[in-house]
Amino acid sequence: MNNDKIEQILNEHQGQPGALIKVMMEIQEENHWLPREVLVKVSEKLEVPLSRVLRIATIYKTFSLTPKGRYQVNICTGTACQVRGAQQVLEEVQKITGIKPGETDPDMKFSLETVNCQGCCSLGPLVEIDGKTHGKTAPAEIAEALKKYE
Amino acid sequence: MSEIIMQIDGIEVAAEEGMTVLDAAQKAGISIPTLCYLETLEPYGACRLCTVEVEVRGRTNLVAACLYPVEKDLIVRTRTEKVDKIRKMILELLLAHAPVARGLKMQEYAEEYGADKNRFEKEPSFCIQCGLCVRYCAEIKKKNAICFVNKGPSREIQFIPEIAAKECWSCTECFPLCPTEYLQGVFVLTKALAFPSAPMGPTVEE
Amino acid sequence: MPRINSAAELEELRKGILAQKDPDKPCISVCAGIACLGSGNAEVLSAFEEEIKKQSLDAKVDLIATGCHGFCEKGPIVVIYPEEICYLEVTPEDVPEIISQTILGKQVIDRLIYTDSDTGTKAAHQSEIPFYKNQSRLLIGNSPKINPKSIEDYLAVGGYSALSKALFEMSPEGVLDEIKKANLRGRGGGGFPAGSKWETTRNAQPGVDKYVIVNAHEGEPGAFMDRALFTGNPHLILEGLIIGAYAIGSHQGFIYTRHDTPVLRKNLDLALAQAKEYGFLGDNILGSGFSFNVDVHLDVGIFVSGESSALMKSIEGMPPEPRPKYIRTSVTGIWDRPSNLNNVETWANVPQIISNGYEWYSSIGTERSKGTKLISLSGNIVNSGVVEVPMGTSLREIVFDFGGGIPNGKKLKAIHFGGPMGGTIPESLIDTPLDFDELSKLGASLGAGDMLVLDEDTCMVEMARLFLDFLAGESCGKCVPCREGMRQMLKILTNMTQGEGKEGDIKLLEEISGVVGEAALCSLGRSIQKPLISMLKYFRDEFEAHINEKRCPANACKELN
């Protein structure tokens, strides 16, 4: 965890309750998850009740309250991708990684998440592995792609 | 303050500007069932049990009485067939979570509206999320020791251990506000303090 | 570039920009829309850069990365101007050939142009491809021609002339009047007349600051036209917003958008900075005396965040929980001040209405739905992508002419509009015109304009379940009818798809739907039953088969076959 960077984000918005979501987003981007003690700090620095911080942290999928694996696997389960077979792809990925959406494997290799429509339905079923987009995927193809990650 | 003349269940009622339909009804001695309303708190509008029918310039609408502002010539009906149907269903949906609400408001209402407590499969959480405890702690005590987490059907209440450990045992004022079970508060609080680091990430339903 | 201080200076600048442009100079337009980027257009773009450098063609060719061209299915797309040659599914390996053959040799590369899969007919130019032919691309048509990072490109196509007209030739009342007469209706789902909303905010709480907001949340699954338009032509929306602010009397605007489209974020920041630099934003805009600023609010958003009162809560830094709107947000919105919220596409319509007048605008479309509509096509359709058609266009034309029909020889079963708050209509109603009111009457409100095409293999029970499942993670859970009604409906439908449906289930679903639809707090809750109800209306027998015969007529539910 890069404490300096988090400290810097917090200092920039000290005493600005309105910046809550923005601050949490920046920390999430920086640190990939929001440890409890950081949330407490956010509450103190921005002068917002911890209850509001926790409420927001648990509403949005973007915020993770547990550490993430090295590779983030996002599977779009928007309706258009579903219609084109996203469920089969998801099942295959679950089988290979042994984890369900929202989970991280014990080796901290993969974190799996289902995401909403990414706005490129023509590429459905859409899978993103470590930031790389895989379009029009079939289960076998994704199985192959996952093998490349160590 | 200007007086507003309106009608509730055929009775002419004089209300004041800034009042809600619920305020006006209470003033006139007409009872409307409520679960998430408490006089000392900001109206919240979550249980929808106070749903009534209003008519404005010939147009009717179903609204929450605890929030709907009074206006001149407003016509309110608190017991239409539709309103009763809505209340019955709301109670049945809630009774799936709080089946043993003996002697409490919920039980009385259930009888009045003929709600079948076994209509939906039981999922006893005892919490109907009226938010009375959460809002009381925030608005009156200003401690914010209890909060809502998660969303949709997996939304629930949680004490915040960091604050609760310091504040709650000496207060407990929110416990008696619970419309389902006094002990619910005790239970949730104890759990939070016993397992302060239990992950509270989006728990998946079922 | 110095600030522009008058209408005359703006025209002067525009002339200068146009004079510098050589209409015969080749320009390579590489689509950098989300789908094209996802299918590898970033690599294509770098290949072009490299090749141009290698052949020292920098001075002889322009290369731009643009917003979505619309024909996403066939991406990565590259268009070569001035001939408007359109290459589809381009790979980096094709690039040297495109440069040598098409740019230098003026030859069309046969293998890269459009070929009709049925007839084998080829089309080299964008305007000849069936997907583009007959569209009315009033809003999105400029996207392939402009670099969203360049305000000068926008000025070259006439940008900000509507703003200049509004500020110098019209009064705020005059602008408002024009929008009202044009009968511009909101594109975000409600179809509410924009003019009367503006007027409400304009007249609300005299003396108090007012806000104008762009709703660029676009949370409906299958909706991607707002992002396409906003990313590809940010100044268009900005210009509409500034004109609206002038009419309403607002000096502060907000753009509410999602964090997960980095290109949009980048283009938007740049557009705002440029608009400020040129004097289209800030104090004393174009020397008119009118001042206006805009802040971007990036949000992580859940579906309900797009609802007006929830959206305004999150701009305040609060959880996105809707409040009852017995007093509208146009009267009491952000920090309790009058706040006018419109969708991206609604704002985008404003400049052309001001430029061309309400009579021109209302000549397009139907009696009560005017103008064009962006539609995002997805699902079981040959050509997924964004199309823009006049209101009143028949659904048949959209699905079969623009969309190219259903892939894999399957039959069309139904069309679903408006995502989880919308509705489905069966194939038999395909001659219905695209129109807010006609579709509502059928129980399938147009929503944001996302059209999900479903083929014969789709199980309607499963579709109904999917939408509710989506909402379970995307609603706030505050009020009982929505939270608990959704929980029970989802349970019943899940049971049905697993062969555990019971007699009476349909009646119970209808009863819960009735209560949720009337008693929930916000419009999300009041609409969660809509997809289900429309499916029950047109496909009731499928639900019955799941319950009575434990059979899935579409052969889609695994547990039943």
Ligand SMILES: Cc1cc2nc3c(=O)[nH]c(=O)nc-3n(C[C@H](O)[C@H](O)[C@H](O)COP(=O)(O)O)c2cc1C
């Ligand atoms: C649950 C929910 C989600 C919504 N999401 C969006 C959205 O993503 N984008 C949008 O423009 N409008 C959305 N709306 C509609 C807005 O509340 C609002 O009506 C609209 O932005 C107004 O703009 P318009 O009149 O230009 O359509 C949503 C409404 C609800 C109830």
Ligand code: SF4
């Ligand atoms: S209807 Fe649903 S989304 Fe709207 S306030 Fe109620 S629980 Fe929240």
Ligand code: FES
């Ligand atoms: S008392 Fe009005 S909604 Fe609960």
